[in-house]
Amino acid sequence: MYDAALSDTVAKYPVDIQPFKDMIEGMRLDLRKSRYENFDELYLYCYYVARTMGLMSVPVVGISPESKASTETVYNAALALGIANHSPTYSETLEKSKRGRIYLPQEELARVGLSDDNIFRGKVTDKWRNFMKGQIKRARKFFDEAEKGVGGLNSASRWPVWASLLLYRQILDAIEANDYNNFTKRAYVGKAKKLVSLPSAYGRALMGASDLAKLVVR
Template sequence: MRMDLWKSRYKNFDEVYLYCYYVAGTVGLMSVPIMGIAPESQATTESVYNAALALGLANQLTNILRDVGEENRAKTRNCVLNHYFILGDYYNAHSARRGRVYLPQDELAQAGLSDEYIFAGIVTDKWRHFMKKQIQRARKFFDDAESGVTELSLNAILIYLASTFPEVADHWYPADVHIRAKIHSVLDWHHSNLAEAQEW
């Protein structure tokens, strides 16, 4: 995205929110006319669009947290990320190595953390506590999205259930932000659901 050419730090969540809006929120908004609202829906158009926006934001926030967690894992083990792009893309997974930090700088400072802390791949209790708060925020956006998504057409709902990953955000913290097997199992479950949905 063009913003990445000149911006590599985000001083607060308002700035992170704006970035997520540009990257994924707009995609959520554009998806509503494509997926369609259920004919029997009693919800307002505004509420459905708000839910679609929340879903896009939630997915991008989860991508950011996943990428930071995986970056720490790679740094700690001195290994190279070479095949962990199932949930995101190559570009985002290497953001930290390119000097970009998509976490709120003010919240990092409040937690006693810094960019250097992240780049060094240090995982401590204060890092886990910080990540837990970030995950809770992402989870709230998923919760905000759920009510509106149920107003979409049936096919769109099935795709939503099979392609979104709120469970992935939930798995980060209990596993000390270094989990891969559980994420793969969640994805396998979602992919099997999508396959079944396509057969209906």
């Protein structure tokens, strides 16, 4: 059933095969790699397992004929949204560490005086809070970058993409509300907040690219 759906999609839309191959490579990478020395290494992993979905999706959701944004801008935004949506998995830090995997830059952990043992023990300290503040700040920059290109998508596609962006972004807020306790508290967006976010996402989806740019700047 899934093969039939994928075949139909590839036949109807100009979907490139490379992102699919890259995603498979990311899954292979999980079999042989459980630590990432720096953010560049982690960034590549995030491309394989998350940003590839943006490259797969843009040909399907489509770029608006009225869009003044370049195709490159829209695709860069899709790539940014992929890595931004992957970043809230910070909320699963302890769960993943129990499987022997730490998806955090080792250099940046060491810079603030943290090690794998600190992750395995799962205790929130000032060092951990400072570390997470930096990670969340960077994640929000990717969300900001993603916002720049959503207005360039076809009007029928913008609402679900905006909803995804706003909801995933709120997971970062939830981590902060939990005092950066990624270990014993699961960061999630409640149903009420999700419902409130949908009209906001719809409103943004209706906005023109120029009006949206002014909103992003504010």
